[in-house]
Amino acid sequence: MEMEKKAAAERQDYGLASVHRANLDVLKEIDRICRKYGISYMMDSGTLLGAVRHGGFIPWDDDADVAFTRDSYEAFAKVAHKELPEGMYFLEPEELGSRNTFYDFTPRIVYLNSQTHADSEEMRYYGGKLNHLWVDLFILDELPEKRLAAGWSKLRQVLIYGLAMGHRYRLDYGKYGAAGRLAVRILSAVGKRLPMQKILRLQRAAAIRGRKGRSRLMYYSNYQPDFLYVTVRKEWSCETVDLPFEDTVLMAPRNWDQVLKQIYGDYMTPPPEEKRVPTHTDGWITITG
Numbered sequence: 583m584e585m586e587k588k589a590a591a592e593r594q595d596y597g598l599a600s601v602h603r604a605n606l607d608v609l610k611e612i613d614r615i616c617r618k619y620g621i622s623y624m625m626d627s628g629t630l631l632g633a634v635r636h637g638g639f640i641p642w643d644d645d646a647d648v649a650f651t652r653d654s655y656e657a658f659a660k661v662a663h664k665e666l667p668e669g670m671y672f673l674e675p676e677e678l679g680s681r682n683t684f685y686d687f688t689p690r691i692v693y694l695n696s697q698t699h700a701d702s703e704e705m706r707y708y709g710g711k712l713n714h715l716w717v718d719l720f721i722l723d724e725l726p727e728k729r730l731a732a733g734w735s736k737l738r739q740v741l742i743y744g745l746a747m748g749h750r751y752r753l754d755y756g757k758y759g760a761a762g763r764l765a766v767r768i769l770s771a772v773g774k775r776l777p778m779q780k781i782l783r784l785q786r787a788a789a790i791r792g793r794k795g796r797s798r799l800m801y802y803s804n805y806q807p808d809f810l811y812v813t814v815r816k817e818w819s820c821e822t823v824d825l826p827f828e829d830t831v832l833m834a835p836r837n838w839d840q841v842l843k844q845i846y847g848d849y850m851t852p853p854p855e856e857k858r859v860p861t862h863t864d865g866w867i868t869i870t871g
Contacts, residue, residue, distance in 0.1 A: 684749035744769030
């Protein structure tokens with residue numbers, strides 16, 4: 583039994599090493615493109631935490647995240663398709679929306695020489711676009727400073743997300759309480775009757791609604807609803823610094839300490855050992871390049 587456990591751990595370590603190499607290749611390409619065109623981006627979430635706490639990837643993490651302010655993201659989107667090398671692909675939610683399908687509102691850079699799931703009806707539903715490793719691209723938009731207006735801005739995104747869930751392959755109602763299940767059932771039923779492209783336009787309009795340049799607050803408008811609690815100040819994120827990451831340096835928010843505290847609280851304390859596990863690949867991954 584002990585030998586089996588050791589062999590499984592070694593297989594997982596090998597798999598994660600491959601995942602990290604692939605994700606690092608994508609991060610380096612994002613960095614190269616952004617520096618070429620004078621665009622700022624920021625390591626985000628676990629990638630930022632890994633840079634600060636580990637000098638690279640969190641050892642058990644199996645994804646990577648970056649963030650842009652809205653203007654920076656739009657500048658990046660204009661050049662990403664022509665600049666990315668063979669084997670990488672810029673996937674925007676609008677592309678899935680053109681199939682009238684929805685996964686989330688997050689653009690991503692996909693590492694095509696990988697497979698993260700066995701072929702299935704669900705993977706075919708999304709046109710095979712989600713059966714790869716990717717780096718998520720999150721977008722920071724202006725948030726009103728008044729509490730009521732800020733709350734409504736975030737609630738609006740939650741409601742629109744609920745509508746979009748009507749275009750998911752499958753909904754897992756088991757992860758919601760009674761009130762949550764009812765809300766998801768109602769919103770997704772309404773959303774299923776709306777074209778996904780229209781919902782995408784609603785989401786973008788809601789995200790840029792407060793784009794007046796007067797507020798000192800920002801939020802990640804395309805986070806999933808359970809992460810919309812994160813609010814950052816403009817001075818934390820509108821300027822960047824370089825931080826070491828593995829064998830390179832990547833951009834980070836100037837005040838990365840405050841950003842990490844907002845997301846994680848006591849971010850320097852690792853989780854218990856039983857929670858130090860991959861959360862996206864489930865141990866099933868093939869990398870061919």
